[in-house]
Amino acid sequence: MNDLLIAGGIGVAFGWALECAGLGDPPKLAGQFYLRDFTVLKVMLSAMLTAMLGVFWGGRLGMLDPNALYVPETYLLPQLVGGLVFGLGFVLSGLCPGTSCVALASGRVEGAATMLGLFVGVLLVGLAFPEIEPFYRSTPHGTLTLQRLTGLPYGIVVALVTVIGVSMLAWIAKREAAR
């Protein structure tokens, strides 16, 4: 029960933040792919850098254990192909799974259309699963992280990702200022 209260609370905060950023607005999201509106990249990069640095420094200061967190496992080909298919769907609908819920909640009927599509999509994979299971389980690499892949210390990878991420945000800001 306690778990579900946390789930609901985290969900409310998540939905609230996405809506405030304008990520329930399909033309705004699609605008990212036409380089007209950089909100998607700005929000995603800022959020990812914040959480990454929070986990790193939380671990350093003994406030949480980064090794106890669930790291999504790497399956090279399914995630590459899945990402390509997902990206195409993202431009078509101007929404992603989380933001489709935000779109519906802010009164946009497109959100419901995308949510219905998502439901059908996962249903199709589930129904066809006996046939696609070999591909789904192919090229497994376990809990592969960038630090394990490169052999660099955790702190160095965090620093490099921070520098690259902040540089991208600065480049976007400069580009927008020039217009």
Place this chain on the structure above:
Amino acid sequence: MRPLRSYAEPHATGVCLGLVLLACFALTGQGLGASGAFASVASGVIAAVSPETAAHSAYFRSYLQDGSPWTAWLVVEIMGVLVGAAASAALAGRTRLTFVRAVRPSGGRLFAGLAGGILMGVGAALARGCTSGLALSGGALLSVGAWIFMVALFLAGFLAAPLLRRLWP
């Protein structure tokens, strides 16, 4: 179209979203998610309609093994997302009632939304996560698969965008 109250500053909102993700990591040991909620509900529907079909697919089974799929963590989290986004939009005067107002999207846009949803459902199922669960949460934990997924999705998006220009004038 009536003017909408403007959105919050994206970097600041991104930092807030990152803190929500960080709180989620600290409280539950895992990240946020969205597509998993759709998979849970789909598994629940299949199990109710045809238990044999559900038992035949390891994909559905994986969502049915830990208690009821209707009260799975991610399903409740997504309920929260709907509530939080609705409250935020309503309080900021940004709710657009496309059901009743003249801002209703075209049939083509709705069809594209549906088709895009199907593709994202397939893509997220194959990749084991979507923009929230894999790209954002996994990216913050420096998972290689999460970064591959993120690069692939933006690559496909940027490549497909010129072909879909008519959809987003």
